Amino acid sequence: MCPDFETLSAFFDNEIEAPHDRQIEEHIRSCAACQAKLEEYKQLSEMMAGDPEPDFAAGMEAVRLSAHSLSRIKKVKTVPFWQRRINIPVPALGLAALFVVFLGVVSVLNLTRTADASFAMKTRPDSSIYTEDKIPVEDQDLEKIMKALEGQDLNREVIFHIPDESKTFNFGEPALIKASDRKR
Amino acid sequence: MPEKGFDEIYKALNNVIFKVAFRIVGDQDAAMDLCHEAFIKYFERIDPLPDLDQTKYWLIRVVKNLSFNFEKKRLREIKGINKLKENTQPFTASHEEQVIKQEIKSDVQEALLKLPYNLRVVLVLKEYGKMSYKEIGESVGISEGNVKVRVFRAREKLAQLLKEKINYVP
Numbered sequence: 151m152c153p154d155f156e157t158l159s160a161f162f163d164n165e166i167e168a169p170h171d172r173q174i175e176e177h178i179r180s181c182a183a184c185q186a187k188l189e190e191y192k193q194l195s196e197m198m199a200g201d202p203e204p205d206f207a208a209g210m211e212a213v214r215l216s217a218h219s220l221s222r223i224k225k226v227k228t229v230p231f232w233q234r235r236i237n238i239p240v241p242a243l244g245l246a247a248l249f250v251v252f253l254g255v256v257s258v259l260n261l262t263r264t265a266d267a268s269f270a271m272k273t274r275p276d277s278s279i280y281t282e283d284k285i286p287v288e289d290q291d292l293e294k295i296m297k298a299l300e301g302q303d304l305n306r307e308v309i310f311h312i313p314d315e316s317k318t319f320n321f322g323e324p325a326l327i328k329a330s331d332r333k334r
Numbered sequence: 335m336p337e338k339g340f341d342e343i344y345k346a347l348n349n350v351i352f353k354v355a356f357r358i359v360g361d362q363d364a365a366m367d368l369c370h371e372a373f374i375k376y377f378e379r380i381d382p383l384p385d386l387d388q389t390k391y392w393l394i395r396v397v398k399n400l401s402f403n404f405e406k407k408r409l410r411e412i413k414g415i416n417k418l419k420e421n422t423q424p425f426t427a428s429h430e431e432q433v434i435k436q437e438i439k440s441d442v443q444e445a446l447l448k449l450p451y452n453l454r455v456v457l458v459l460k461e462y463g464k465m466s467y468k469e470i471g472e473s474v475g476i477s478e479g480n481v482k483v484r485v486f487r488a489r490e491k492l493a494q495l496l497k498e499k500i501n502y503v504p
């Protein structure tokens with residue numbers, strides 16, 4: 151008697167335990183229908199494996215560098231902090247508008263140890279050139295933050311480092327500024 | 335997390351992590367974002383993971399969890415485009431269709447994206463993640479038996495979609 155196809159699918163994945171796997175194997179040897187089904191799963195698997203993929207090497211290298219830079223920044227700091235990573239394409243004209251959105255989301259900052267707050271800005275992962283500038287923020291003056299961002303490349307990743315001790319109040323809708331939401 | 339250790343792990347795993355992310359969301363940029371987020375979460379981890387396999391499953395679990403947001407967004411967009419098709423002149427609709435077609439790279443990926451998310455994730459983890467039913471079950475939070483059922487259903491559905499596609503093309 152033929153095993154059901156669900157079992158054949160699991161057999162194809164080597165997920166049938168002994169001694170049942172032997173029994174199925176034996177059956178398949180003399181059953182054209184089961185052989186055909188197994189062949190179908192094999193072809194499907196090969197089709198998936200052989201399906202072309204985008205060239206992601208450069209992009210993933212940038213992801214690695216970005217993760218590195220985050221760890222480096224973390225090491226340099228003696229005071230632990232939480233950080234928020236936000237991809238913001240910053241068109242010069244839309245800057246102000248974006249920051250209004252940003253403000254609504256991230257928080258109202260009440261920095262008790264302002265000296266540790268800084269921005270790190272670097273090119274987006276899809277760029278081959280990797281640079282990073284850290285811009286210290288002396289106080290919570292948003293004018294200064296915006297000034298610092300002006301004149302930067304259009305596509306930059308902006309990382310905000312906020313000292314551990316600072317009090318933040320989150321409100322607004324985080325989804326508004328997620329990189330994925332902005333991009334697509 | 336020491337940097338040297340990270341590089342080794344990255345070298346060993348970035349390939350499979352990207353593949354899994356890409357096959358679930360079907361979009362290169364979105365997949366890259368998912369990988370970025372997953373590796374940063376890994377950096378932020380305090381407890382070390384025992385070995386490379388555990389690290390892989392952990393990263394894949396993170397990617398899988400994050401991918402759900404992309405899926406919701408993707409479905410919203412498809413809904414939006416369908417609505418647009420219903421309510422607009424034919425030439426606008428065909429323009430929208432062209433936009434979609436440009437994003438789709440292959441029959442296989444197109445068919446994968448037509449699978450229900452729950453089936454797609456499990457099959458992707460099997461075929462591209464090279465994970466056992468047990469590992470998939472732990473990543474997704476379902477039983478091994480459930481993985482078996484979903485892998486089977488995903489295969490049948492995918493095969494059917496690809497057959498339709500191949501027959502349909504003039």
Ligand SMILES: [Zn+2]
Nearest residue numbers: 152181183184
């Ligand atoms: Zn049979």
